[in-house]
Amino acid sequence: MKFDDDGFLAEDVNLSLDELSASPLVTGEGLAIRRWNAERRELLVRNLRYVVESVRSVGFAGEIGVDGSFAAAVLVCRDIDAYLVLKPEDFAVYDERLSELNAREGENVWDFSEEAMIPMPGVGGVVTPLRKKYSVDLRIETGAFCGILGPHGERLTYPQAFRQRTQSKAAKGLILLRD
Amino acid sequence: MLKSKREYDETIQALHILRTETLPAEERRLQSQGLGAQKVQNLLGLTRAHIRRLEIEAETYRRITDGDLSMFDGTEDFGRLLIAARLAVHLSQRELAARLGVHESQISRDERNEYAGITVERWRQICNALGVDIVTRARLEQAVSRSVVPADEIREAAASQAAVPRQPTFSSAPAVLRKKLQPALEFVEQFVPFASQGTGPTAPTGPTGSLIIMAA
Numbered sequence: 001m002k003f004d005d006d007g008f009l010a011e012d013v014n015l016s017l018d019e020l021s022a023s024p025l026v027t028g029e030g031l032a033i034r035r036w037n038a039e040r041r042e043l044l045v046r047n048l049r050y051v052v053e054s055v056r057s058v059g060f061a062g063e064i065g066v067d068g069s070f071a072a073a074v075l076v077c078r079d080i081d082a083y084l085v086l087k088p089e090d091f092a093v094y095d096e097r098l099s100e101l102n103a104r105e106g107e108n109v110w111d112f113s114e115e116a117m118i119p120m121p122g123v124g125g126v127v128t129p130l131r132k133k134y135s136v137d138l139r140i141e142t143g144a145f146c147g148i149l150g151p152h153g154e155r156l157t158y159p160q161a162f163r164q165r166t167q168s169k170a171a172k173g174l175i176l177l178r179d
Numbered sequence: 180m181l182k183s184k185r186e187y188d189e190t191i192q193a194l195h196i197l198r199t200e201t202l203p204a205e206e207r208r209l210q211s212q213g214l215g216a217q218k219v220q221n222l223l224g225l226t227r228a229h230i231r232r233l234e235i236e237a238e239t240y241r242r243i244t245d246g247d248l249s250m251f252d253g254t255e256d257f258g259r260l261l262i263a264a265r266l267a268v269h270l271s272q273r274e275l276a277a278r279l280g281v282h283e284s285q286i287s288r289d290e291r292n293e294y295a296g297i298t299v300e301r302w303r304q305i306c307n308a309l310g311v312d313i314v315t316r317a318r319l320e321q322a323v324s325r326s327v328v329p330a331d332e333i334r335e336a337a338a339s340q341a342a343v344p345r346q347p348t349f350s351s352a353p354a355v356l357r358k359k360l361q362p363a364l365e366f367v368e369q370f371v372p373f374a375s376q377g378t379g380p381t382a383p384t385g386p387t388g389s390l391i392i393m394a395a
Contacts, residue, residue, distance in 0.1 A: 007291070074391070075292045095217075113228055114228040144201050145196070145200065145201045
């Protein structure tokens with residue numbers, strides 16, 4: 001696992017959840033960062049495992065990845081940013097699958113609509129119920145243009161735009177979860 | 180949190196594109212797959228939620244650069260408050276770095292880490308460089324409840340007098356408690372002159388202490 005000078009992944013890495021748990025992004029080994037919060041990151045991976053197993057169990061088979069602060073060698077990591085790319089065949093059954101997950105959960109946690117967003121104190125903005133409960137900020141993507149332009153003006157989708165650093169537009173890597 | 184004018188401008192651009200291009204195109208694409216109207220709307224809701232998040236980020240940036248830092252409260256937001264203070268005084272990372280005599284990449288790294296682990300001395304240097312005062316204010320009832328009185332002594336005092344009210348004022352607390360709390364109150368008042376104007380001490384079973392931080 002290679003990081004650039006700013007702590008971002010230098011390239012994509014393919015990992016299983018077990019491999020992610022044992023990786024420097026959780027243990028901090030080899031990162032030479034003081035006060036690394038391995039305990040917090042372990043908790044986040046446990047919650048991510050629950051989320052991944054949940055979406056897989058109802059039939060979502062699309063790519064799942066992790067980006068954001070969790071996928072970087074940085075100290076502050078409040079949550080874990082993940083994404084699921086829907087496959088075209090998921091579109092027709094999307095609602096039913098979320099309903100099934102909510103039924104299991106016993107509450108409306110699997111709701112990614114604007115109406116379900118929950119305001120967070122401070123500068124937390126709004127978050128999904130899933131993010132509030134499990135600290136996993138799962139974004140569900142349909143392959144639509146995300147509004148972000150590439151370095152040459154090209155129209156990016158997610159996760160393409162996740163591979164671009166916000167300020168410099170330089171490339172960065174993601175964690176691609178392997179089943 | 181948006182950390183520069185450039186990020187803000189890109190967010191505004193993204194919002195425009197999402198509203199005018201992405202939503203209509205996505206609606207056509209989903210309809211072309213034979214999905215019912217409700218299913219199309221539910222899937223479009225994913226894009227609408229994304230738009231809402233960006234709108235709030237942009238609005239927060241505008242508030243901060245207009246000098247409104249009232250959304251920050253507590254130590255969890257401390258690092259972001261320093262970032263916001265830089266935005267509020269309209270300094271770039273490069274300009275702040277120059278004032279501090281460090282390389283721009285150092286500020287970029289510090290802000291990415293939200294100043295985690297910053298020392299008080301460093302905090303003062305940054306505040307001086309920004310020309311802002313960061314005011315800290317302890318909540319008296321929390322600070323006192325954490326500091327001094329063992330729970331069994333409170334129970335003892337409560338048993339010997341009237342029941343301790345749920346939100347007692349300092350003057351209405353039992354004499355035993357007042358005696359125990361007085362040194363702590365004086366200690367807090369040394370640093371926080373207005374502390375005694377609070378609602379008074381509460382039982383130590385309440386929430387842990389808190390610190391309000393604001394820029395002035």
